Amino acid sequence: xxxxxxxxxxxxxxxxxxxxxxxxxxxxxxxxxxxxxxxxxxxxxxxxxxxxxxxxxxxxxxxxxxxxxxxxxxxxxxxxxxxxxxxxxxxxxxxxxxxxxxxxxxxxxxxxxxxxxxxxxxxxxxxxxxxxxxxxxxxxxxxxxxxxxxxxxxxxxxxxxxxxxxxxxxxxxxxxxxxxxxxxxxxxxxxxxxxxxxxxxxxxxxxxxxxxxxxxxxxxxxxxxxxxxxxxxxxxxxxxxxxxxxxxxxxxxxxxxxxxxxxxxxxxxxxxxxxxxxxxxxxxx
Amino acid sequence: xxxxxxxxxxxxxxxxxxxxxxxxxxxxxxxxxxxxxxxxxxxxxxxxxxxxxxxxxxxxxxxxxxxxxxxxxxxxxxxxxxxxxxxxxxxxxxxxxxxxxxxxxxxxxxxxxxxxxxxxxxxxxxxxxxxxxxxxxxxxxxxxxxxxxxxxxxxxxxxxxxxxxxxxxxxxxxxxxxxxxxxxxxxxxxxxxxxxxxxxxxxxxxxxxxxxxxxxxxxxxxxxxxxxxxxxxxxxxxxxxxxxxxxxxxxxxxxxxxxxxxxxxxxxxxxxx
Numbered sequence: 001x002x003x004x005x006x007x008x009x010x011x012x013x014x015x016x017x018x019x020x021x022x023x024x025x026x027x028x029x030x031x032x033x034x035x036x037x038x039x040x041x042x043x044x045x046x047x048x049x050x051x052x053x054x055x056x057x058x059x060x061x062x063x064x065x066x067x068x069x070x071x072x073x074x075x076x077x078x079x080x081x082x083x084x085x086x087x088x089x090x091x092x093x094x095x096x097x098x099x100x101x102x103x104x105x106x107x108x109x110x111x112x113x114x115x116x117x118x119x120x121x122x123x124x125x126x127x128x129x130x131x132x133x134x135x136x137x138x139x140x141x142x143x144x145x146x147x148x149x150x151x152x153x154x155x156x157x158x159x160x161x162x163x164x165x166x167x168x169x170x171x172x173x174x175x176x177x178x179x180x181x182x183x184x185x186x187x188x189x190x191x192x193x194x195x196x197x198x199x200x201x202x203x204x205x206x207x208x209x210x211x212x213x214x215x216x217x218x219x220x221x222x223x224x225x226x227x228x229x230x231x232x233x234x235x236x237x238x239x240x241x242x243x244x245x246x247x248x249x250x251x252x253x254x255x256x257x258x259x260x261x262x263x264x265x266x267x268x269x270x271x272x273x274x275x276x277x278x279x280x281x282x283x284x285x
Numbered sequence: 286x287x288x289x290x291x292x293x294x295x296x297x298x299x300x301x302x303x304x305x306x307x308x309x310x311x312x313x314x315x316x317x318x319x320x321x322x323x324x325x326x327x328x329x330x331x332x333x334x335x336x337x338x339x340x341x342x343x344x345x346x347x348x349x350x351x352x353x354x355x356x357x358x359x360x361x362x363x364x365x366x367x368x369x370x371x372x373x374x375x376x377x378x379x380x381x382x383x384x385x386x387x388x389x390x391x392x393x394x395x396x397x398x399x400x401x402x403x404x405x406x407x408x409x410x411x412x413x414x415x416x417x418x419x420x421x422x423x424x425x426x427x428x429x430x431x432x433x434x435x436x437x438x439x440x441x442x443x444x445x446x447x448x449x450x451x452x453x454x455x456x457x458x459x460x461x462x463x464x465x466x467x468x469x470x471x472x473x474x475x476x477x478x479x480x481x482x483x484x485x486x487x488x489x490x491x492x493x494x495x496x497x498x499x500x501x502x503x504x505x506x507x508x509x510x511x512x513x514x515x516x517x518x519x520x521x522x523x524x525x526x527x528x529x530x531x532x533x534x535x536x537x538x539x540x541x542x543x544x545x546x547x548x549x550x551x552x553x554x555x556x557x558x
Contacts, residue, residue, distance in 0.1 A: 142482035148423030152476045154373035166530035167480045195482040216486035230477050 017113035032115030042266025105231035126249030140241030161234035182279030194219025198226030315398035317540025325354030380505035415515030436508035457553030468493025472500030481525025
């Protein structure tokens with residue numbers, strides 16, 4: 001059903017969006033969220049800074065799966081951040097959890113349906129570029145889809161987007177310029193830029209695979225973001241991507257890695273990350 | 286008997302009743318190249334809907350019918366419209382028509398497609414002889430129990446695109462005054478177009494052109510023992526080479542512009558068989 005029934009999928013999107021629209025209207029009147037943020041592993045705290053928050057657990061929403069990963073709480077926070085109306089996702093759905101690609105990107109279409117026109121995708125990633133260090137933030141300049149799947153496979157629903165969406169500039173150049181500007185005012189923040197390789201996981205990559213990713217032009221590696229970015233471009237959203245480099249994934253210096261370490265570095269980098277995203281929101285027109 | 290073989294037989298049985306002859310050459314026509322089928326005299330046209338187990342193509346520019354007729358004196362069946370993995374079809378379904386053609390008697394398969402140019406010396410409108418391919422689709426039509434009636438368990442892929450047929454195509458191109466490129470086709474799932482970073486990766490890997498078809502068909506064709514000729518129409522330059530977005534409209538426009546040259550090349554190659 002996931003891959004063939006586009007009408008059913010659109011109805012599910014509408015269903016979930018209608019539910020949210022009702023809750024949002026009750027709380028905020030006619031004001032709609034314009035900027036969506038999906039917060040990655042260990043970065044969820046930004047959602048707690050939202051002013052006048054309306055919290056909606058995914059479990060309350062029709063057709064939303066529940067996030068199964070530690071460090072991903074699984075709820076929307078609506079409200080204001082730096083004067084902008086935001087829809088913040090604390091917790092996302094990953095392909096490695098066993099969800100279909102369509103289900104992974106479902107919230108992207110729901111966010112567009114409730115008014116979101118700009119999507120900020122954040123994640124924790126391993127650094128492949130030797131000039132990076134754990135604790136850097138990386139602006140995504142582009143991505144390489146190595147998941148072996150695509151959220152748009154199946155009959156296309158023209159109401160959601162075109163059959164063959166262009167991907168020549170997934171991560172909006174203007175938003176990236178804005179992020180660079182915002183970063184320049186933050187003490188102790190090193191903002192790098194690079195290509196994010198999206199793999200399925202959930203196993204981390206062995207040195208030989210990391211070497212291969214370096215050869216093909218990857219600067220960072222992670223298990224999310226790529227499907228969401230593809231769906232967001234399909235849906236006509238402007239996209240910005242930010243990785244928190246939580247560990248260095250250098251093939252010849254690889255140490256055993258645990259999810260706890262990833263979350264610990266994300267925790268340490270969080271204040272700078274929060275400041276950067278706040279700065280970007282401030283800069284947005 | 287395997288399910289695939291059963292489906293192949295049922296489709297072939299129906300087609301034998303409808304075809305005017307036993308075909309020897311099969312053609313699969315890619316995006317915007319379907320016009321080739323309109324150049325046949327007295328064609329027999331069979332909509333896919335009339336053939337058991339054939340899905341109906343969902344992409345504009347892919348008509349979805351089997352056309353039989355003579356090309357340069359050779360008995361041919363043409364698939365006008367193919368099935369793509371991005372449409373949601375299983376890879377076995379995508380390659381079923383190849384097996385049906387083989388069952389009907391086809392021994393030579395001409396596969397064509399519209400592809401994005403990765404090699405920077407290419408230009409939109411170029412025709413590229415496929416020398417080899419890279420399967421970047423994360424799918425293989427032969428996964429599952431093997432049916433020895435259809436082919437061997439571990440088919441050789443050292444020469445998926447026949448060197449003999451490539452030489453014939455070069456001769457045909459020369460005779461027609463058509464300049465012909467050659468290169469490696471990388472098959473991707475799609476349907477989103479590639480990112481510039483993905484294109485750079487593919488160039489590093491040795492690809493000259495990229496598209497969303499052909500690879501599963503060629504794997505199945507080699508499994509079935511068919512001799513394959515592959516021709517790409519370079520319909521656009523891949524992402525990041527020119528400073529402009531990609532669109533399906535551009536692909537169709539280029540195919541339209543090139544089709545006369547394309548038809549001459551294919552006819553010329555078939556004449557030399």
